[in-house]
Amino acid sequence: MERADRAAAGAGVRLLEIGPGRARVAMTVQDRHVNGHGICHGGYLFLLADAALAYASNSHGVSAVAAGADIAFLRPVPHGVELVAEAVERALVGRSGLYDVTVRAGDEAVAEFRGRTRQVPGLPPPPP
Numbered sequence: 001m002e003r004a005d006r007a008a009a010g011a012g013v014r015l016l017e018i019g020p021g022r023a024r025v026a027m028t029v030q031d032r033h034v035n036g037h038g039i040c041h042g043g044y045l046f047l048l049a050d051a052a053l054a055y056a057s058n059s060h061g062v063s064a065v066a067a068g069a070d071i072a073f074l075r076p077v078p079h080g081v082e083l084v085a086e087a088v089e090r091a092l093v094g095r096s097g098l099y100d101v102t103v104r105a106g107d108e109a110v111a112e113f114r115g116r117t118r119q120v121p122g123l124p125p126p127p128p
Contacts, residue, residue: 001058001125008051011044015055021089021099023055029081040077049101049113052087057097057115063123064097069115081105087115095119 002008002015008025011033016024027033027048035041049071057064077083084104091098097117103110 001055005051005054007047008054011047013048013051016084018055018059020059021056021092022087023052023059024084024086025052025055026082026084029077029079029083031079034079037076038079040079040081040083042071042073045073045077045083045103045111046071046113048083048085049087049103049111050115052085052101053099053113053115053117056087056089056099057117057119058125060092060119062119062121063125064117064119065123067096067116067118069113071111071113073111075105075108075110077105077110083110085113095121 012027014026029040033040033044087099087101099115101113
């Protein structure tokens with residue numbers, strides 16, 4: 001899945017850790033991530049959190065896709081900062097999942113994301 005996710009790779013997202021129902025990813029804020037205010041664009045924070053959601057929700061061996069998500073931006077993130085997003089599964093009932101993702105810069109939370117997923121058993125996994 002990591003090799004097939006061109007959007008995350010293109011943004012510089014790196015997979016750090018994965019386990020059943022959880023994942024950690026990282027990204028360093030670079031020039032391409034900065035908005036007109038000189039801080040990390042919210043779309044990239046969302047993409048980072050969504051990548052963590054994708055890895056965590058697909059960690060059970062059944063293809064899963066996002067069904068919806070919300071994000072709260074807590075603090076601005078300047079250029080050069082290393083961000084780490086950690087996804088944790090809160091519920092997996094039938095084919096529906098609920099995940100919380102915290103995006104941190106060091107020890108400080110900069111965004112909180114809640115994602116909903118749906119397992120799609122017939123959807124083939126990403127190519128190797």
